[in-house]
Amino acid sequence: MDIADGTLLLIGAIFTLLITGLPLAFITGLVALVFAFGWFGAMSLPLVTSRVYGFVTEYSLVAVPMFVFMASLLDRSGIARDLFNAMRVFAGRLPGGVAIQTVVVAFFLAALSGIIGGEIVLLGILALPQMLRLGYDRHLSIGVVCAGGSLGTMMPPSIVLIIYGLIASVSIADLFTAAVTPALLLMGSYVAYVLVRCLRNPELGPPLTDEDRQESFSSRGQALKAIVVPGLIAGMVLGSIYGGVASVTEAAAMGVFGVLVAMLLRGEFNLPNLHTSLNQTMTTCGMIIWIGIGAAALVGVYNLMGGNDFIADLILGFDVAPIVIMLIMMAILLVLGMFLDWIGVAMLTLPIFVPIVEQLGYSPIWFGILFAVNMQVSFLSPPFGPAAFYLKGVAPAGISLKDIFVSLLPFVAIQLCVLTALLLWPSLAMWPV
Amino acid sequence: ADYEWKFQASETAGEPSFEIKQEWAKKIGKMTDGRVEIEVMPINSVVGPTETLEAVSAGILQGHMTDPSYFSGQNPAFGMMGNLVGAWNDPSNFLTFMKHAGGEELYNELVEPYGVHLISAGTFPLESIPSTVPIKTLDDFKGLKIRAPQGMVYNIFERIGASPVNLPGSEVYTSLEKGVIDAADSTVLSNNDAMGLHTFAPYPLYPGFHSMPMIAVSINKKIWDKLPDDLQTTLKVAFDAMSYDLIARLQKQDIDTLQKLKDNPKVHPIDLPAAERRKFREAAEKEWKVWAAKNEMCQKVYDAATSFLRSRNLL
Amino acid sequence: MSQSNPHTNPIDNAELAESGSPEESGESPRSGFDRLILRFGRGAAWLAFIAMAISVYEVFMRYGLDSPTSWVHESVVMLVATLFALGGPVAMAGNRHIRVRVLYDHVGPRLRRWLDLLNDTITLGFCLMMSYAAYVMFWNSSHNPMGEWSLERSGTSWNPPFPALVKGIILLALAIMTIQTVIHLVQSLRTCFAASHSPEDHA
Numbered sequence A: 001m002d003i004a005d006g007t008l009l010l011i012g013a014i015f016t017l018l019i020t021g022l023p024l025a026f027i028t029g030l031v032a033l034v035f036a037f038g039w040f041g042a043m044s045l046p047l048v049t050s051r052v053y054g055f056v057t058e059y060s061l062v063a064v065p066m067f068v069f070m071a072s073l074l075d076r077s078g079i080a081r082d083l084f085n086a087m088r089v090f091a092g093r094l095p096g097g098v099a100i101q102t103v104v105v106a107f108f109l110a111a112l113s114g115i116i117g118g119e120i121v122l123l124g125i126l127a128l129p130q131m132l133r134l135g136y137d138r139h140l141s142i143g144v145v146c147a148g149g150s151l152g153t154m155m156p157p158s159i160v161l162i163i164y165g166l167i168a169s170v171s172i173a174d175l176f177t178a179a180v181t182p183a184l185l186l187m188g189s190y191v192a193y194v195l196v197r198c199l200r201n202p203e204l205g206p207p208l209t210d211e212d213r214q215e216s217f218s219s220r221g222q223a224l225k226a227i228v229v230p231g232l233i234a235g236m237v238l239g240s241i242y243g244g245v246a247s248v249t250e251a252a253a254m255g256v257f258g259v260l261v262a263m264l265l266r267g268e269f270n271l272p273n274l275h276t277s278l279n280q281t282m283t284t285c286g287m288i289i290w291i292g293i294g295a296a297a298l299v300g301v302y303n304l305m306g307g308n309d310f311i312a313d314l315i316l317g318f319d320v321a322p323i324v325i326m327l328i329m330m331a332i333l334l335v336l337g338m339f340l341d342w343i344g345v346a347m348l349t350l351p352i353f354v355p356i357v358e359q360l361g362y363s364p365i366w367f368g369i370l371f372a373v374n375m376q377v378s379f380l381s382p383p384f385g386p387a388a389f390y391l392k393g394v395a396p397a398g399i400s401l402k403d404i405f406v407s408l409l410p411f412v413a414i415q416l417c418v419l420t421a422l423l424l425w426p427s428l429a430m431w432p433v
Numbered sequence B: 001a002d003y004e005w006k007f008q009a010s011e012t013a014g015e016p017s018f019e020i021k022q023e024w025a026k027k028i029g030k031m032t033d034g035r036v037e038i039e040v041m042p043i044n045s046v047v048g049p050t051e052t053l054e055a056v057s058a059g060i061l062q063g064h065m066t067d068p069s070y071f072s073g074q075n076p077a078f079g080m081m082g083n084l085v086g087a088w089n090d091p092s093n094f095l096t097f098m099k100h101a102g103g104e105e106l107y108n109e110l111v112e113p114y115g116v117h118l119i120s121a122g123t124f125p126l127e128s129i130p131s132t133v134p135i136k137t138l139d140d141f142k143g144l145k146i147r148a149p150q151g152m153v154y155n156i157f158e159r160i161g162a163s164p165v166n167l168p169g170s171e172v173y174t175s176l177e178k179g180v181i182d183a184a185d186s187t188v189l190s191n192n193d194a195m196g197l198h199t200f201a202p203y204p205l206y207p208g209f210h211s212m213p214m215i216a217v218s219i220n221k222k223i224w225d226k227l228p229d230d231l232q233t234t235l236k237v238a239f240d241a242m243s244y245d246l247i248a249r250l251q252k253q254d255i256d257t258l259q260k261l262k263d264n265p266k267v268h269p270i271d272l273p274a275a276e277r278r279k280f281r282e283a284a285e286k287e288w289k290v291w292a293a294k295n296e297m298c299q300k301v302y303d304a305a306t307s308f309l310r311s312r313n314l315l
Numbered sequence C: 001m002s003q004s005n006p007h008t009n010p011i012d013n014a015e016l017a018e019s020g021s022p023e024e025s026g027e028s029p030r031s032g033f034d035r036l037i038l039r040f041g042r043g044a045a046w047l048a049f050i051a052m053a054i055s056v057y058e059v060f061m062r063y064g065l066d067s068p069t070s071w072v073h074e075s076v077v078m079l080v081a082t083l084f085a086l087g088g089p090v091a092m093a094g095n096r097h098i099r100v101r102v103l104y105d106h107v108g109p110r111l112r113r114w115l116d117l118l119n120d121t122i123t124l125g126f127c128l129m130m131s132y133a134a135y136v137m138f139w140n141s142s143h144n145p146m147g148e149w150s151l152e153r154s155g156t157s158w159n160p161p162f163p164a165l166v167k168g169i170i171l172l173a174l175a176i177m178t179i180q181t182v183i184h185l186v187q188s189l190r191t192c193f194a195a196s197h198s199p200e201d202h203a
């Protein structure tokens, strides 16, 4: 069997196993094991667990449990509820106001951290139940949480861009600079989408009524008080990064510490709360990480099978205009993004794509931004949309994976529009570089 | 091809040294008239960098071109062979030691029990230290928060009074930018510049003096032992030539970068005086001694390296 | 109905918000062994707390007292890796691993039982192969080439045997998952067997 057939068989196997309802965590891992065994024999099986080891000891993932822990604690204290009630007051009579604010909060979270997962879990635990409680449309709320939560890997300090910079040997500073406008563009598009839909049908995001105001806060002053604590926590995390106190990963731990202190001061701290939060952290991480483990293993096996050569030949086999090659690469990234998480896609394709991009005379910085936006799509696109999985792990039990993916489709469409715009007008990203 | 091999390298695909490695793999294809076909794969493409020794030993990979320091955890002697911090003031010293003073034989004594054979040792130009503050003497290291990863470099920085911070490579950029650390053990000058480090760490130390990782070009021992004589010779000669080619080309890049940095009024490269470098080597030797005591193999590496350095009046 | 009244939202939305986090309302453990693993997981979850606490300690020591530690970063990675690895069996015990339920939710109870049986069988195959691979990996990291016991260390200045430990924990996690799956498989077999012998197949 040659690698082309192997690739088709591999994708076919993943789809078949998906349909049977086998846990996602085992699908990619199982396919990796079977292909390693079939292609190279039993002696190659330890390759799979070797990748597992590499994945779980990945330093950049340390922030994941910290964010989950922080979110779970905030959820158990009254801080989150107060924050969203206050946001509602500030949103006033604007339909969809809280959803818009959630996007903005997500954007600031994105400036705090560069990983995906943590932010979505945080927003999924905090914002989603609150938006549902306030009567917001389910699909809109889910979309806002996942799309907004994914922004962390676009906004500096973004681990996707750092890894891209290291793989492509280009300036991380330039990548960061170029990423800001596209990230703002994505955020702006999400806000615009929410606004348009809620203005046309205010029931999707009901604004505040007078009686609500009585229920929650009687004045803006009181509402302001409610956001002091979360504001301080955010300030602590942001401050420790931008003040040079802590590394990006340590800052997540500082955030947890801040929440614990806040809970103590508010008299909300108790051992059962702490215990439940830790337990949720453990289970959620188990779920999230084991999905990544399988994908990481699969990439190693596929590379060994010659998958990297196969992809390179696939692209260079076309005798077409450079921009078409770019489009082909984008298409490959989009397809791979359906099945693998971004680390997998990066390790598989960037070593092949970046030299081609440079050969064609395009800027590798621009391509890095295209890659990052492409990965935004991959977070949301079925069947392997990490954002959807992360949310599923913490969303209210009644929300199914199908609900989530359906909610994400309009946001995927928005991301594709932004991607197209960046392809057509590179200066949208490149103007400050 | 009679032999199709996959060798995993320790660089990402965009690094110049990776391209040079790939180029030489292609040349070997021509030299052997297509009998040997080597595919060089970037870091992490099949297994993680600390796992390639085991993968080559098991035959999952046929070879690797990597820094043996990654295997320090298996035997500290790998760390001593892979990067004897502070020992070498020039790559050519190290290559002479490896190729003409018993270094390669010693490394094979260490690695062959793992089922892996060293074909040829290479190395990089000395790494530079990007710093946010000027370091003009060894005393300036006192209290300096400097990123130091695995191996003995951490303790040697401690010995000269610095406060080493253990951070992974992916955190170097942001930590240096935001001031979490003052300086970093990072890669060679041209790579650091490509990353953009010098915009906020404008006092790079160049030429470097602390770290110069070895590149162990190794192959599964069973494969090597079964190779016909002519192919063994071709591989050895080719990879030896690669070592010198790699050094020459990377050094040229560093020097070009240095010129560019010197022309930039905001960047001030610093050349540490010879007396300060000697002080650093003396501090380092104390640490080598500590490592030498760890096992018999470590002692052998220590003895071989120090007697070589003494013979050249470097110690 | 006033369109600005927040309480006009469909009732299922409110229910959804109150339906709690998944582990409070999710599926229950399938066996006594799963319950044991869940209890064990509650203890292991404290690793996240320790990782947080020592990270904060490192920041304080480095920024406040200018004396960074040599052990915090490695320990945090080790603690989190352990948390991740053990999270696998814990999520399995709570039946929390995510699956696509398109087919599952649209078939009758009979086919569903067969799907369960199929999935448990495939999962067992996965766990067995993984455990074997993890065993080889752990053996190599706990023995030197001469076959003597010697733990793989991190090679840093502190040089703890964390690589060997983490590899051992991966093996442990996979071994636990294998036992869990064997029990699940026996349960599924029993259900299928019992159902095929019972006259009413439409529970």
Ligand code: NA
Pocket: A109, A110, A111, A112, A113, A114, A115, A151, A152, A153, A154, A155, A156, A157, A158, A159
């Ligand atoms: Na970010």
Ligand code: NA
Pocket: A337, A338, A339, A377, A378, A379, A380, A381, A382, A383, A384, A385, A386
């Ligand atoms: Na996807």
